[in-house]
Amino acid sequence: MTPITPDTAPISEVAGGVDTHQDTHTAAVIDPVGRVLGTEQFPATPAGYAALLAWMRAFGHLTRVGVEGTGVYGAGLTRLLRAEHLDVIEIDRPDRKARRFQGKSDPIDAIAAAKAALAGDRTGTPKQREGRIEALRTLRIARRSAIDQRADTQRQIKALIVTAPDALRQSLRGLTTTKLIVTCAGLAPDRDHAAGPATATQLALRSLARRHQQLSAEIADLDELLDALVTAINPRLTATYGVGTDTAGQLLVTAGENHDRIHNEAAFAMLCGVAPIPASSGKTTRHRLNRGGDRQANAALYRVVLCRLRWDPRTRAYMERRTQDGLSKKEIIRCLKRYVARELYGLITANDQEHVA
Structure with missing residues (x-):
């Protein structure tokens, strides 16, 4: 799309917007009053990022850029824009009402991103994808995948035992999970009779049990790496009552490397989905449950609360006092x-301040 302004009318400041995809990024540039100056598509490569930035700057002084998917397809472009000291705004996809009236295309989404960045409708700062927090995030992904696969493997073993031949089923029923895995891994069926159901079941159980053991070893290795990394990042967080390595790691990943993007503790609570949402009308003043935010961070806080409710005297005293006030257990947990x-x-922000000092 060619520019709509003549060459004789220079524009001092412009804002950009980018709709990111796996193979291509579509960019748009608008002037200070929201007029579209141009749209263009670029490959999602380092050379394409540089060309996109040069194209935007050709329209005038680039002040800010709204980018969709800064943590996914737009991660590489975001790194380049931040390295150029540009104000990068994280943009959510347009709401359904806007899409019903405006339609859907890459240029339309790029223009909408530019307008949202210019108007200040979105002010989220993207997470930095460098540093120890990013390393922590990637290791946690591998650990979560291994845990999920190990759980699936364990369920498959128990499902096979239910339908196994009577003799094999009776020998395996009643065993604890640990003994069951060891027993199945040590089975020695005759491979020459694999066509028989009994032998095939033993082969399958042995294969699944050894996979379970391999995943357990992988998880233990990742736990060792994560323990050292989380403690190095924020030792005070891991030393807090009820906060283990997994919980601390999740909260650190949620906050991100650049914690200063979270302005205060209320913003952090909203990010974790534990800040009540106002739902008042007329003479009725109430709040409703917040179902947004990072649900993994919400679950991490929930685990901390459960631990303290069981072992921390102060938390148990608070539970008893609020119960006498008429609050239900769910409501008390939300407050906690x-x-x-x-x-x-x-603790997270204090750790940053200590590093700065």
């Missing part, structure tokens, strides 16, 4: 998650 979010946010 909000308090825990405030406490842990202070």
